[in-house]
Structures are given as C-alpha cells and as structure tokens.
Amino acid sequence: MQNAISYRIADFLKKFPPFSYLTLKVLQEFSQEITIVHKEKNDVIFESEEKPHPHFYVVNKGAINLIKKDEGITIDICDEGDVFGLRPLMANENYRLEAKAQEESILYAIPIELFRPYSKVNASIGNFLVESFASNTRNPYSKSHKGQLLGDTVKFNPNNSGSRLLDVQLVEYSKSIISSSPGTKIKNIAQKMTKKEVGAMLIEKDELPVGIITDKDLRNKVATGEVSITGKAKHIMSSPLITYPRKLTVTQAQMAMMKSNISHLVLTEDGTTNTKAIGILSKHDVMVSLGNNPAVFVKAIKRAQSVDEIKPIRKGITNLLKGYLEQNLPMALTSKIISELNDACIKQIVALSLAKMENPPSAVFAWLAMGSQGRSEQLLHTDQDNALIFENVAKSQLEETRSYFLDLAKKVTAGLNHIGYEYCPADMMASNKKWCLSLDEFKKETKSWITNPGPDEILLSSIFFDYNRAYGDKELVDNLSEHIFETVSKYPIFLAHLASGALQNPSPTGFFRQFLVEQDGEHKDFFDLKRRALMPLIDAARVLTLSHNMTGISNTWERYERLAQLEPNNSEQYLSCSYASKALLKFRTRQGLLNNDTGRFISLEKLSKEERIKLKRTFSTIKDIQEVLSLRFMTSRVS
Known part of the structure; x- marks a missing residue:
C-alpha cells in the first residue's frame, strides 16, 4: 500500500531545488524518512551555538526568521520551499543563527545522513547547497535572488561555475606546514600538534605528502582504543591524500570537502601528490574567506x-x-x-x-x-x-x-x-x-x-x-x-575641441624622463597621478569613443579594447592604452589604501625603484595616444 503522506511530501519537494534534481521515484522513497515538524508562532527551531541537528529543514507552510542573536537582527525570512539549517550538512559546526517561527509553520526535517550521498553524486544538488550555504541565500535560484548576486547587470548561471564570484575568490590557507614521517609515534604526533596549536599534521615520505592526521583521527581511532597511542602515524593517517593546486577557490574548496566528507585539504605545487606540499586548508579557512564574499555584501546592503x-x-x-x-x-x-x-x-x-x-x-x-x-x-x-x-x-x-x-x-x-x-x-x-x-x-x-x-x-x-x-x-x-x-x-568640430581639451593635461615627465611634480601648494613635490597619467588616457578614450559612435561602454580599458577591434591597424597601441589604464588604476588604488587617502598625489621618495620603473613604462603610451588625438582631430586648428 502506498504511503499517501510520503507521496504528498515528494510532490511538494519536487517543485523546489535541490530536490527538483532528483527523480520522482527517488523522492518518493526518500520522503518516507522525512519527519513533519509543526511549530507555533515564536517557537524556536534551533538556537545560536546549539549543537547541530541530525537533519536540515524545508518550509512547507508558514515563515521562519533567521536571527543573528547577538545583534538582534533578522538576517533572512524563509518561506515556502526554502531550505535552512544547512550548517550540519556543510560544516558540522554549531549553528551560527537562531531559527524562530514568524508564524505557525509546518517544516519537513530532512535526515542529513540519508541526503548526503545525493549531494555528493549529483553536481546540481552540490552546487545548490554550496551556493545556499556560502551566500546565506536559502534559495539562490528563486525569482527574488536569481541573477542578483552582483546586481542587475551580472547574471548568475547555476550551470556555469565560471560565472560565480565564489569561483574566482581564492581562499587563504596556512602556509606553515607541520609534518612528520609515517613511522613517527602517534603520541609524538599528538604532542607536536598540541605544542604547535594545529588541527592537522601532514605525513610526508621523501619530502612528498602521503597522508594527513587530524584531531578527528586522534579522537575516532586513538581515544576510542582502536589504535594504541604507541602506534605509528601510518596506522591512523588518512591516505591516499586528496590534493589540490594552490589557486583554489571558495566553491572548489567547499565542494571538495563536502564530496569527501573531510575537514582539511592539502595543497601542492601542481595539485598532485607528486610535488611538495605548500599549504593546508581547513574548513575554518574557508569560513573566514566566506566572510569577505561579495554576494554576502550585496545581500547585506539590500537588507x-x-x-x-x-x-x-x-x-x-x-x-x-x-x-x-x-x-x-x-x-x-x-x-x-x-x-x-x-x-x-x-x-x-x-x-x-x-x-x-x-x-x-x-x-x-x-x-x-x-x-x-x-x-x-x-x-x-x-x-x-x-x-x-x-x-x-x-x-x-x-x-x-x-x-x-x-x-x-x-x-x-x-x-x-x-x-x-x-x-x-x-x-x-x-x-x-x-x-x-x-x-x-x-x-x-x-x-x-x-x-x-x-x-x-x-x-x-x-x-x-x-x-x-x-x-x-x-x-x-x-x-x-x-x-x-x-x-x-x-x-564633428566638437570632437576637435574635446580632443584639444584632452591634451591640456601636462606630460608626466620632463627632461631625462624625470617625473614632473607639483611646484607649489599643499601637494608641492608630489606627483599628481590622476591629472598627469590617468586623465590623459581617460580623456583620449572618451573622444575616440564618441568619434566611433560607441554606445554602452563607459569603462576606459573596455573602450580601448573595443577600439582595438574597430581599428585593427592600431590595435597594438589601443591595447597598450588598455593595459596602462588598468596598471595606473591599480597603482593609485594601492597607494590610496596604503596612505588612507584617494591615492592621487604620490610621494616619489616613498616609491621603490621597481615602482618608479613600472610607472614610467606607462608614460610612453600616454605620449603616443596624445599624438593620435592631435593628428586625427587636427587640434592645432582649434587651439
């Protein structure tokens, strides 16, 4: 006889990701293990810092507030079809938020251990859960969130990992590696980990990584009596190792840990065990990286x-x-x-x-x-x-x-x-x-x-x-x-006047390619990076853009890249301008952050020789593009 309740649960879940990625037959079997939870208004589902439940939740009816308790702020409101309480599935950590019923609600409690295998073998499910957990978005594919991770002009495509910012943001990892050999006694391993205050010990043979021992291994294999503390590292280490290259993104790290149900990743020079280890990445490192994720900022701003x-x-x-x-x-x-x-x-x-x-x-x-x-x-x-x-x-x-x-x-x-x-x-x-x-x-x-x-x-x-x-x-x-x-x-005479105006910004250098600095005023002896370097490139791009009737592009280096396509004979020069504009903006930004100002006026005395050389390399490009303006728009006629 069919279980009518489990069939109704399956029919409901089929409408919403990540369950929509499962077949109806699988869902019907799976739904027999789901628990229905009823909550009255203001009932607490879980509290901040509460130990993880053996299940996560889906809202069937009603609404659930996710609250940052220490600040008294409602972070999100989950309604029909929304998933919450993913932390036990993704990180096996205590809850960070409090979940409280905003109104009378019915929830489906999904057993984590029953669902975990599906998240490992189905990429769509894994991607959905990572995005939900990483961006604190209970349903990143919902109508209110789809395509909005970066605002209206950046589209989010769940089938294209390259389009997500979690895929370009690199995680920071520990470069200080504590290692031992396979023959080291477990007792010495534990003492060394305690002394160095680390949660994992890399096991190396012939300077290559062969295994890893974590706090979890010591608890599960030694503290339980399964392996004697006088035994050797090779008896409890996890091997073969799961290794990745150094340029690992947040999403890749989370997916790797979730897929293999591990808490540490070993990074090597080429991503394999055939080269030396360069760092160890923990779940904590990933969570720290997530705190500075742009998707999190966008959501906080909108809220x-x-x-x-x-x-x-x-x-x-x-x-x-x-x-x-x-x-x-x-x-x-x-x-x-x-x-x-x-x-x-x-x-x-x-x-x-x-x-x-x-x-x-x-x-x-x-x-x-x-x-x-x-x-x-x-x-x-x-x-x-x-x-x-x-x-x-x-x-x-x-x-x-x-x-x-x-x-x-x-x-x-x-x-x-x-x-x-x-x-x-x-x-x-x-x-x-x-x-x-x-x-x-x-x-x-x-x-x-x-x-x-x-x-x-x-x-x-x-x-x-x-x-x-x-x-x-x-x-x-x-x-x-x-x-x-x-x-x-x-x-068209306007373009000649605009070009002439663009040439009014003075040259960056004088005799012997020396930096021309401010002669008086508040910034005497400082180099004006904006007026003498950035603005000539910006002004030239604007004039050329208007002359080509180029719409929809306002960014300076994108303008030059488009100009390179429109004028193949001058593409090398335009691409040089594109590179120079990016290099100068990066230089200005670094200087501004370093000196806590706008980065416009630079003290040349504080620049290294390398920095001076890099700056000067862009100056010939400025001179060349100004010559183009002068000749093309015959600015001498309107001067």
Missing part, C-alpha cells in the same frame, strides 16, 4: 534599513578590495566587483531616501553616477559626481517636480556622504538644480555644450559624458545617450 547599516558594510568592501589586490586578481574583474558593490550601495540609499519622502515620485526618473563611478573605476572613497534626470512633464508642473527631486537628491547625497563619499567641491551633484533636470532640459544643455564648445563646456562634457545609470528608468538614460551621439555626429 539594510538605514544608511547607518550601510556604512560598516562599505568598510568591509574596502577590506575586500585589499584582499583582491593582495591576491593580484585581474584589475578588470576587481573593478567590476567593487563597482557593482558601490552601485548596490547607491541603489539602496536611493531606495531608503524615497521611503523617507512624504509622497512617491510623480514622474519617472533615473539617478546617474558620473566621473569615475560612471566609468566603474571608483575603487576608493572619492568625491561625488552625480545627476538626476526625470521624464518630461507639463511646463506648469516642471518646478514642482524639480523641487521634489531636489529634496530627494539632498537625502541621497547626504546618505552617500555619510558612508564615506565626500561632497563634490564643484557641486556637480543632483542636489544642485543645474544637475537635476528633465530629459528635454538635459538634451538642451548637452546640445549647447556640443554646438558651442568653450573651455567650461568641454570640462562639463568630460565629466558628464561618462555617466552610468545607477538607479531608475533605463529608457530615459538611453534616450539621452542617443541624443548626445546624434548631436555629436552633426557637429
């Missing part, structure tokens, strides 16, 4: 209910940036990640500011990030450059509409200032009525710059034309972009 909650997260993002630079991740990837996190902060601050307004907006609008943030190149805390564009309204409603958005913009810019972004000294912010305009007003303004390009208009264009939509209506922004490109195509 923030006040600007005060975002401020410490922003500091965490800076620590993440430091880690990426230390790991020497590609600058393009680092910049993309940090810019997405910055955008997430802006979006949440705009949303929080809207919630403070007495009424909702009467017109569609968009918040524009300009300058370095618009180019996805603002890695350090610099000043704000932003604008607000709203849809066209009747003339009689224009000032009232603008007044509303100015009030909103003041709240947003104040919020950005609170989390670390200084107010723009030139007041190029949406809280200034000059930068809070309707679509038609912005069209009129930008057309005026293009058709009457004086020094001020060129300066404004060089800042504004690098905008990027951070929040709001996409069509508004696309409409404005189309207008700008169409107008530029009708008035």
Whole structure:
C-alpha cells in the first residue's frame, strides 16, 4: 500500500531545488524518512551555538526568521520551499543563527545522513547547497535572488561555475606546514600538534605528502582504543591524500570537502601528490574567506534599513578590495566587483531616501553616477559626481517636480556622504538644480555644450559624458545617450575641441624622463597621478569613443579594447592604452589604501625603484595616444 503522506511530501519537494534534481521515484522513497515538524508562532527551531541537528529543514507552510542573536537582527525570512539549517550538512559546526517561527509553520526535517550521498553524486544538488550555504541565500535560484548576486547587470548561471564570484575568490590557507614521517609515534604526533596549536599534521615520505592526521583521527581511532597511542602515524593517517593546486577557490574548496566528507585539504605545487606540499586548508579557512564574499555584501546592503547599516558594510568592501589586490586578481574583474558593490550601495540609499519622502515620485526618473563611478573605476572613497534626470512633464508642473527631486537628491547625497563619499567641491551633484533636470532640459544643455564648445563646456562634457545609470528608468538614460551621439555626429568640430581639451593635461615627465611634480601648494613635490597619467588616457578614450559612435561602454580599458577591434591597424597601441589604464588604476588604488587617502598625489621618495620603473613604462603610451588625438582631430586648428 502506498504511503499517501510520503507521496504528498515528494510532490511538494519536487517543485523546489535541490530536490527538483532528483527523480520522482527517488523522492518518493526518500520522503518516507522525512519527519513533519509543526511549530507555533515564536517557537524556536534551533538556537545560536546549539549543537547541530541530525537533519536540515524545508518550509512547507508558514515563515521562519533567521536571527543573528547577538545583534538582534533578522538576517533572512524563509518561506515556502526554502531550505535552512544547512550548517550540519556543510560544516558540522554549531549553528551560527537562531531559527524562530514568524508564524505557525509546518517544516519537513530532512535526515542529513540519508541526503548526503545525493549531494555528493549529483553536481546540481552540490552546487545548490554550496551556493545556499556560502551566500546565506536559502534559495539562490528563486525569482527574488536569481541573477542578483552582483546586481542587475551580472547574471548568475547555476550551470556555469565560471560565472560565480565564489569561483574566482581564492581562499587563504596556512602556509606553515607541520609534518612528520609515517613511522613517527602517534603520541609524538599528538604532542607536536598540541605544542604547535594545529588541527592537522601532514605525513610526508621523501619530502612528498602521503597522508594527513587530524584531531578527528586522534579522537575516532586513538581515544576510542582502536589504535594504541604507541602506534605509528601510518596506522591512523588518512591516505591516499586528496590534493589540490594552490589557486583554489571558495566553491572548489567547499565542494571538495563536502564530496569527501573531510575537514582539511592539502595543497601542492601542481595539485598532485607528486610535488611538495605548500599549504593546508581547513574548513575554518574557508569560513573566514566566506566572510569577505561579495554576494554576502550585496545581500547585506539590500537588507539594510538605514544608511547607518550601510556604512560598516562599505568598510568591509574596502577590506575586500585589499584582499583582491593582495591576491593580484585581474584589475578588470576587481573593478567590476567593487563597482557593482558601490552601485548596490547607491541603489539602496536611493531606495531608503524615497521611503523617507512624504509622497512617491510623480514622474519617472533615473539617478546617474558620473566621473569615475560612471566609468566603474571608483575603487576608493572619492568625491561625488552625480545627476538626476526625470521624464518630461507639463511646463506648469516642471518646478514642482524639480523641487521634489531636489529634496530627494539632498537625502541621497547626504546618505552617500555619510558612508564615506565626500561632497563634490564643484557641486556637480543632483542636489544642485543645474544637475537635476528633465530629459528635454538635459538634451538642451548637452546640445549647447556640443554646438558651442568653450573651455567650461568641454570640462562639463568630460565629466558628464561618462555617466552610468545607477538607479531608475533605463529608457530615459538611453534616450539621452542617443541624443548626445546624434548631436555629436552633426557637429564633428566638437570632437576637435574635446580632443584639444584632452591634451591640456601636462606630460608626466620632463627632461631625462624625470617625473614632473607639483611646484607649489599643499601637494608641492608630489606627483599628481590622476591629472598627469590617468586623465590623459581617460580623456583620449572618451573622444575616440564618441568619434566611433560607441554606445554602452563607459569603462576606459573596455573602450580601448573595443577600439582595438574597430581599428585593427592600431590595435597594438589601443591595447597598450588598455593595459596602462588598468596598471595606473591599480597603482593609485594601492597607494590610496596604503596612505588612507584617494591615492592621487604620490610621494616619489616613498616609491621603490621597481615602482618608479613600472610607472614610467606607462608614460610612453600616454605620449603616443596624445599624438593620435592631435593628428586625427587636427587640434592645432582649434587651439
């Protein structure tokens, strides 16, 4: 006779991952071992630091709050189909959060030991559980989370491991290896582990790894009396070893540990036991790495209910940036990640500011990030450059509409200032009525710059034309972009003026290729990295982008990479510019983090000889691209 209850459980679970990856027949058999748990409102399922249960949970009906008890913060709310309580399955550690019923709820308790084999042999299940556990997202494939790990512009594909940031973030591991030989007495092994305060001992033969002994081995094999403490290491060591190469990502490490049900991985020079060990990775190391995962930051930002909650997260993002630079991740990837996190902060601050307004907006609008943030190149805390564009309204409603958005913009810019972004000294912010305009007003303004390009208009264009939509209506922004490109195509003389403006930034070097430093003022004898090195490359890319009617790309090195495709004869030069712009931004970021400032002004005395050489290598590229501008746009005619 069929078990009607287990069949109903199977039919329910089949709708939701990771159970949807199992066949219905397997699910029906599996569901016979599932326990149904009923909880009243405010009942506790498990408490923080409670020992792990022998099962994890799925919500059938109701809602469960996951609470960070020491801070009294609700981290997540799980509802129908959501999985929670995965820590016993993934890490075999005490619970970090408290789970409490928000309302009367029915849960399915899934036996861990019964489910573990499926997670090992089915990659889809394993990936789902790792993503859920690693990002604290109870269902990363749900409609509210799918594709949102990095914001709206980065898509998450569960079938493509290369698309997840957990797959590019390297784990930090212990490089201090404590080792012994297979013939070492177990007693000596235990004493050495205690003295060195380590949880694992590597066993090596002929300087190559052959096994590992962990605290668990000592408990399960020696303390139980199975093996005498006077025995030898080879009698209790885990062998053959599971080894991996040094560049191991968070996801790879978690999957490896889960697959083999182990707590330590040995890293070797080539990932095999045929080369020397270079480090040992523990579950604790993995958990530390997860604390600085961008997906965790994005979720925390979106959950923030006040600007005060975002401020410490922003500091965490800076620590993440430091880690990426230390790991020497590609600058393009680092910049993309940090810019997405910055955008997430802006979006949440705009949303929080809207919630403070007495009424909702009467017109569609968009918040524009300009300058370095618009180019996805603002890695350090610099000043704000932003604008607000709203849809066209009747003339009689224009000032009232603008007044509303100015009030909103003041709240947003104040919020950005609170989390670390200084107010723009030139007041190029949406809280200034000059930068809070309707679509038609912005069209009129930008057309005026293009058709009457004086020094001020060129300066404004060089800042504004690098905008990027951070929040709001996409069509508004696309409409404005189309207008700008169409107008530029009708008035090509503007490009000559813009190119001439780009050549105003002074050369990085003087006689004998010596650095040209500031001659007076607050930064006397310092080298201005932004004005003399970065800006010439940024300005040149902008002019060339406009000349090719290149839409949708605002990032400097991506512009040069696209130019290399459009002009194959000049590809080598453009790719050199792309490399130089990334190298200079990385250099500025390192200097800013080192000196706790914007990294713009550099003390040459503090640079090593190698750093000076690397800087100078980019200068010839700057000179070459400025010559291209001068010849192509005949800037001498407009000088």
